[in-house]
Amino acid sequence: MDATEIGLWGVPLAILGGAIRVSTPFIFVSLGEAITERSGRINLGLEGTLVFGAMTAYAVAVMTGSPWLGLLAAAGAGLCFGLFHGWICKFRGVNDIAIGIALMLFGSGLAFFFGKPFIQPSAPDLPAIAFGGWSDIPQVQAALSVNILFLIGAALAVFLWWAFRNTRAGLIVRVVGDSSDAARAMGLNPNTVRLLATGVGGALAGIGGAYLSLYYPGSWTERISSGQGLMAVALVIFARWNPLGCFAAALLFGGAGALGPALQSVGVTQGYYLFYAAPYILTLIIMIATSSPSRSLAGAPRELSITK
């Protein structure tokens, strides 16, 4: 068998590999958003945080030569954006959704502003682990070359799923998200909890951005994110605020995102742009299928504005 000629089998293989590659930013952004939304706030600004995180990670990696420092800087930048959102939303009359839209534009604008000098130079990549060594087929090897952040994201999903149920911090976030009054009765300050939850959410989104610029696609451009941050927000609703569901949904979205390039690689060029729209269409269909006007969503934090 000619190992390089696997024909149409390349499509599902490329989708599998693509799902793993493309899904990682979705995993981090959606886990971050799940924490934020569980505390009763929605942060639509994660799209901007993702772009700014991507730029920060790339710039720091170029300047220091270390992708890990870049990752750390992106998480720090994301934390700042998240804390800002969390702080400003505690004021009466300030709408969390509108602030999210503003931060989406502001984060992207800042990233483009500071990112201009870093479009040309190349930064070191985050390392990947080759799980495909057993095979001689390059496509299999390519599909199973898994970045370490994907594994961390998977572990984080399991940890958060456990932590929401079994730890004091998890309980606090859930109580605040379900009822501000109950939280106050317990002596908790809902604003402080939401500030921290949004901050952590922002930091995770920043890491998602670092993955974009330091691994896949692996360079900084102004078009690096095309709504992943926003789709991740929709994905959290679809996953019913369950971290394990977020992980599964992120894989599904990653697969949809890999459909276009996978078909292109085997020579299907018709409707090329329509396949690129697959993740958006999938998100929309899922939102339509899982929403209902007559009953509120199971598992929804009751303080969350979009499901009230």
Next chain:
Amino acid sequence: MADTVGTAGAPALFGARNYPAALEWAARRAEAFVIPLAALIVGMALFSVFIALVGKSPVQLYETMWRGGFGSWFSIQNSLSRAAPLLLAALCVALPARLGLVVIGGEGAIVLGGVAAAAIGVAVNGAPAFLVILLMGVAGVVAGGIWVGAVGALRHYRAVNETISSLLMAYIAIALMNHLVEGPLRDPASLNKPSTEPLADAYRIGNIPGMDVHWGLILGIVACVLSWLLIEKTRWGFAARIAGGNVRAAQVQGLAVGPLIVGFTGLAGGFAGLAGMLEVGAVQGSANASLAAGYGYTGILVAFLARHNPLAIIPVAFLLGGIGASGGLIQRRMDLPDATVLVLQGMLFVVILFSETFYGRFKVFNPDLWKRGS
């Protein structure tokens, strides 16, 4: 602003004997005017700090911005040309906002309105000019209206969050445009920049006499005035405000909330679609990727700055059109990235949203204070 009464009776209040009443009238309105203006100034001050931090002169920046956007007749015309699509794109946010909906996908309606108009313009080539332009306008309005009207329908009948779905629809619209412009509708002669076939010169939308600004500006202003009348003076606008306050209460009152939502979002999308048609008919001459120039996103900021008041949209669109128009000059003169304007817009956006918290906090704006003071 929801509690404003008609302004028609205002001048009579300014008689000498009605002095306290005039003060009360002024206090009621001053808040809606002073707070956004103060927010604008604070936002620009914060931006000055930012510019100083990156080692440039804020004074020079604002001077350049003034020169590029407002300082001469030439630059004012440039700003007005940019304001035209912003007026319509802002209405796409402001009209649904009256129903309590946050629709941010105007960019999609602009793009599809432009493609539909270009396709019609080429298809009926040979017909009289007024008819072709009319058909192009209808095509743009219908395409945009369906796109955003669907968002409203999904919101009401399936409870799909309109903010997220409208932005997803915008991404889908841009993919659809790329598909059509690079495939079925592509003009084989457009090599580097895939476009639809160019419109015949006779079908291009001309300029307002005596100005270097196309008719879209007039159309946009008329749309704003009509929208204001719709919201403030008709029963549909009144019903929309009730539904925006409380959907259940509106339904108990017997209001047909579903048609109201679909109608308002459809109209909003129609305006954005018209903006796309104008970009094709007056600026580009064909549909191509330049349609997704970000007017839809700047329109969101315009609407929020204007606090969703269609009349306030007119000056705000001019202001932001001017800021946008000065971007090129700032880039060349001050060696700053073109995203400088985006940073300013983002800062203004955050500050204006933050300013919402100050409504009702200042005693000066409380009409009762002036009532008692007489």
